[in-house]
Amino acid sequence: MEIVFDIRDLSSWFGDHQILKKIRMQIAKNSVTSVMGPSGCGKSTFIRCLNRMHDMTPGFRTEGEILLDGVNVYSERIDPVYLRRRVGMVFQQPNPFPRMSVFENVAVGLRLNGRNMSKADIAEVVERSLTMAALWNEVKDHLSQPGMSLSGGQQQRLCIARALAVAPEVLLMDEPCSALDPMSTAKIEELIEDLSEKYTIAVVTHNMQQAARISDNVAFFLMGELIEMDKSGKIFTNPSDKRTEQYITGRFG
Amino acid sequence: MTGTITFRRKAVDRAMKWAFVLCACLVILPLFLIFFDLLIKGAKELRWTLLTDLPRPVGEAGGGIANGILGTVVITCLTMSWSVPIAVMCGIYLAEYGRGKFASAVRFTVDTLTGVPSIIMGIFGYILIVLPMKRFSAWAGAAALSMIFIPVVVRTTEDMLRTVPTTVREAALALGIERWKTTLFITVRTASAGILTGILLAMARIIGETAPLLITTLGNQFWQTRLDQPMASLPLQVFSYAISPYEDWHDKAWAGALVLITMVLTINIVARVLTREKK
Numbered sequence: 001m002e003i004v005f006d007i008r009d010l011s012s013w014f015g016d017h018q019i020l021k022k023i024r025m026q027i028a029k030n031s032v033t034s035v036m037g038p039s040g041c042g043k044s045t046f047i048r049c050l051n052r053m054h055d056m057t058p059g060f061r062t063e064g065e066i067l068l069d070g071v072n073v074y075s076e077r078i079d080p081v082y083l084r085r086r087v088g089m090v091f092q093q094p095n096p097f098p099r100m101s102v103f104e105n106v107a108v109g110l111r112l113n114g115r116n117m118s119k120a121d122i123a124e125v126v127e128r129s130l131t132m133a134a135l136w137n138e139v140k141d142h143l144s145q146p147g148m149s150l151s152g153g154q155q156q157r158l159c160i161a162r163a164l165a166v167a168p169e170v171l172l173m174d175e176p177c178s179a180l181d182p183m184s185t186a187k188i189e190e191l192i193e194d195l196s197e198k199y200t201i202a203v204v205t206h207n208m209q210q211a212a213r214i215s216d217n218v219a220f221f222l223m224g225e226l227i228e229m230d231k232s233g234k235i236f237t238n239p240s241d242k243r244t245e246q247y248i249t250g251r252f253g
Numbered sequence: 254m255t256g257t258i259t260f261r262r263k264a265v266d267r268a269m270k271w272a273f274v275l276c277a278c279l280v281i282l283p284l285f286l287i288f289f290d291l292l293i294k295g296a297k298e299l300r301w302t303l304l305t306d307l308p309r310p311v312g313e314a315g316g317g318i319a320n321g322i323l324g325t326v327v328i329t330c331l332t333m334s335w336s337v338p339i340a341v342m343c344g345i346y347l348a349e350y351g352r353g354k355f356a357s358a359v360r361f362t363v364d365t366l367t368g369v370p371s372i373i374m375g376i377f378g379y380i381l382i383v384l385p386m387k388r389f390s391a392w393a394g395a396a397a398l399s400m401i402f403i404p405v406v407v408r409t410t411e412d413m414l415r416t417v418p419t420t421v422r423e424a425a426l427a428l429g430i431e432r433w434k435t436t437l438f439i440t441v442r443t444a445s446a447g448i449l450t451g452i453l454l455a456m457a458r459i460i461g462e463t464a465p466l467l468i469t470t471l472g473n474q475f476w477q478t479r480l481d482q483p484m485a486s487l488p489l490q491v492f493s494y495a496i497s498p499y500e501d502w503h504d505k506a507w508a509g510a511l512v513l514i515t516m517v518l519t520i521n522i523v524a525r526v527l528t529r530e531k532k
Contacts, residue, residue, distance in 0.1 A: 053423060058352070085429030095420040098443050109428040112438055159424070166428050 002029040004170060004200045005050060009064035012045060014057070019045045021224045022064065027170075027217075032196045034211040034232070035204045037221035038247070043204045044092075046221065047172050049073075050202065051087040052080040085113065088168035092175040094155035096147030096162075103143040105158055106130060109166040125165055133161035134191050153184025160191065164199075171195065173203045177210065189214050208248055212236050220244045288514060295511035298504040304512070308474050308490070311499050318509045320476050321490030324391070325516075327478065328470060328486055329460055331395040332402055337452060340403040341441075344410025344448075349436050351411075360411075366404040374400040375465030383469060389483040394470035398459045405458065409451025413444040446527050453524035457517045463488035487513050 005027035012020040019042045027033045035043040045054075052073060054060040065072045073083055096105050106126045110117055117125070126143075130136040135157040139150070147158055156176060163171060173192070177185040192201060192214050205211050211218050212232060219229040220241075228241045239245045302317050309316030343363075347356055378397030383389055417440050425435040441448065466472075472489040473482070487509060494506035 051427060053427065056426075081429050081431050083429075084427055089423075089427035091420060091424065091427075093420055095418070095424045097421060097424065097439060099445070100442075108425075108439070109430065112425075112430045112434045113428070162424075162428065 003027070004029045004068065005202075006067040006070075007065070008067065010046070010049065010062060010066060011064055012042075012049060012054075012060065012062040015059040019224050020049075020062075023226045025219055025226055025229050027200060027202055029200050030196060030198070031216040032192060032201045032203060032214050033217045033219065034215035035202065035219050035221060036206065036208060036211045036247075039206060041221040042224040043206075043221045044174050047174055047202055047204050048089075050170070050172055051084050051089055053089065055080055085166055086168055087170040087172060088163035088166065090156070090159050090163055090171065090173045090176050093179050094152055094159055096150070096155050096158050098146075098148055100147055101144045102130075102139050102147050102150070102158060105147040106161050106165045109162060113166060126161075129161040129165040130158075132164050132195065133157045134187065134194075135161055151184070153180050153187060156180060156184065156188060157191065160188075160195075164195075168199070170200045170202070173201065175204050175206070178206070185210070208236070220247065222247070288518075291507060291511040291514060294504070295507035295509075298501075298508035299511060303505070303508055307476065308494075308505075311497075311502070314501075316505070318487060318490045318505070318512065320473065320485040321487040321509065322512070324470070324473070324477070324485040324489075325460060325487040327480075328391050328394050328398065328466070328484060329456060331391060331480065332398040332459060333452075333456065336399045336402045337406070339399075340406035340455075341410050341448060341452075343403070343407045345414065345436060345441065347407065347411040348414035349440065363404045363407050366400065367408065369400075370464075371397075371401055371462055372464040372468075374398070375468045378465060378469040386481065388481065389469060389471035391470055391480040391482070391484040394466045394484065394486070397465035397469045398462060401462060401465070402455045402459050405455040406451055409454070410444075410448050413447030413451065414440060416447065417443045450524040450528050453520050453527070457520040457524075460520070461488055461513060461517055463492055467492075487516075 003026045007023055007025050007027075010020055010023040011018065023046060035047060037043050048054055049062060049066060050073070054062075062074055066074060068078075068083070068087070071077060097108065100108060103126055106129050107122050110122055110125060127136060127140075130139060135154060138154060139145075139158075142149075147155065150158060156179075160171075160176075176192075177188050180188065189210065192203065195201060196216075203211075203214065215232045217229060218232050218235045220227045220235065220239075220243075222243055227243050228235065228239065230240070235244065236248055239248065302315055304317060304322065305319050306315060306317035307320055308318065343359070347360060347363075350356075351359065374397045377400060378393040382393035382396050386393070421443055422435055422440055425439040426432065430439070466486055466489050470486060470489070471483040472493060473485040475485075477484050491506050491509040491513060494502045494509060497503070497506075
């Protein structure tokens, strides 16, 4: 099993407030890793460290290492701009770019990343990305419509297509279904499974059923600590830590 | 007993509501009064030649404000040619980067500038450009108008950019788009309708400014397109017609004012339509 992210004793703070406490875990290539836990356990903070989305937050700092192919993403050698091209992200609220069409939403990453692609090439990548995001058939006749005119579930798949278009290796998803209805959620979950053949995926969720359905591995976070991490089958049937058991049996969180 | 209290409460409620409505009417009334008054008084001289002819000497029939219209267009374009980029970039700085003491100082200064009387801006243009050049000029007028235009647009740009949700910026950054590109091509684009509206409203404001131009561009009775020469402008032309002792010039002042307010109103309506399109 090939390791993409090797996280070693990651701690982080917003000002004086410690959010993450010495997280040690690994994320395997071409698998789905879920980060599960109650609200405020630090799971979103954690996943946003992986592509350095906290860089703009004043007062945020980290200790420890996040090795991506052996290089710490917080080291001087890593330019966050390039890091984010390798490690894409889908957010909790679907956030298509306002004032851009469906097509532009997917194409804008290619255009602004200075790849000098021809129009035909861009159109091809847009079609491929939308197809991978299982949205192409629904929008192929409405590519010039505003991205915002789509339904919530479609918007989220548009955001996934947008992230895929710049060809990342890893896709981070921060509660990608929590703003969606059950039908849309089912579609996104199916999509996550399909995508895991080609991409390494890390999903934050507070929904245990979802974690059970989609993940190969599950990490359980509580109060900024990693309580345990294991195969999905194991953690839901036979957790090693009492707190995990309490969480999955619904005794708290 | 509760009945009378309820009655009183409802009556007060209704009275207050009508007081609010009345004040709202009072606020919008002047625009209609001004516009209809101008329509009636300006109609007499409102003919095609008003827009195409130069002013004529007293006693001669006809004559227009064409040079004033041209001058206003030239001076406004000149002002905006540098004021728009400077103001928008400054607004971007305040909204996207502006933390800390320097940004607060800029914000405070801009707010103060917004409240400075326009004649002071005229004096500024006079001292800075008219005195060294030893000549009234369009340049000096544009410099003075910039000082009125820029602060307004800086603040509207900042406000509009702040309405763009953080999630939009994050989405762009997460795609590996550099911050400056995110700002210019995503964030500013998202707020573009609002920013454009701010620019148009500020433009409408400087089109009507008279005081700062009196001591900078001075005015001109003839065609003048050289920027280093005194130049006519619509508000100045209206002013000089209005303070003249001649009856037919007064009529032209009314007509000129009507043209001026129509220009301003048109720009405001365009701005309005642009904001609506955003939704």
